[in-house]
Amino acid sequence: MTYIQLAYGDLILPALLVVMDGALSLVLRLKLERQLAIATVRMVLQLVLVGYVLTFLFAAVSPLWTALAAFIMVLFASREIVARQKRRLAGIWSYGLGAGCTLLAAGIVTMFALLTELRPDPWYHPRYALPLLGMILGNTMTGISLGLDVLTNGLVREKAAVEACLALGGTRYQALLPVLRDAMRSGLMPTINAMAAIGLVSLPGMMTGQILAGVEPIDAVKYQLLIMFLIAGGTGLGTLAAVMGGARLLTDHRHRLRLDRIPAEKST
Secondary structure: OOOOOOOHHHHHHHHHHHHHHHHHHHHHOOOOHHHHHHHHHHHHHHHHHHHHHHHHHHHHOOHHHHHHHHHHHHHHHHHHHHHOOOOOOOOOHHHHHHHHHHHHHHHHHHHHHHHHHHOOOOOOOHHHHHHHHHHHHHHHHHHHHHHHHHHHHHHHHOHHHHHHHHHOOOOHHHHHHHHHHHHHHHHHHHHHHHHHHEOOOEOOHHHHHHHHOOOOHHHHHHHHHHHHHHHHHHHHHHHHHHHHHHHHHOEOOOOOEOHHHOOHHHOO
């Protein structure tokens, strides 16, 4: 397998395309040039840093280092989930629910792929475990954040209808069912859209990268199919766990709606 190596100097001309976007923002007064500059600098620093970190991890091939890197990735995913919530749960659950569901879903699906499909030697080899976890984690994070956001907003919006159902003798899950369905639907929709468009509208980054690296297209397709199946499974599992967990936290064993567990200052 051969591939075309790039030097940092080869990235100067492509980077001018971002400069072009900044110039367009200035000319058209979009006021996006500052955000664009910050995002570009962050992207460059983060990717270069992760490149050196992965180089170290690939050389070390240590289960402890791999686990530590995976744990840090989950922490950052949890922070992103909280940051995207308009209404956040109170206390430790603000971070705990997202982190727990992300770790559960992405961890199970990644382990499943490593132990049954890819079977690298050793199974925790960071060359396989971390990229796989990263792809599943990113999509699971999106599903969980969307699902929780729709759940909390839906419960605030449908408070009267939920409490009316509870007053008529319905259980908390019966009362919350329409909101739970909306939350699950929202969490899964980005993955469904990606699966529907892939191949015809878009060629995913992993598949494109493999082809550029010299892998036969049909082999790259097989890997991409595996990844999409894993992403769909991880997103579904993570969104279900987060939505059901959020519903349980926002009700109690006496089947009462507990919106007081959403801090008031985040409910505006």
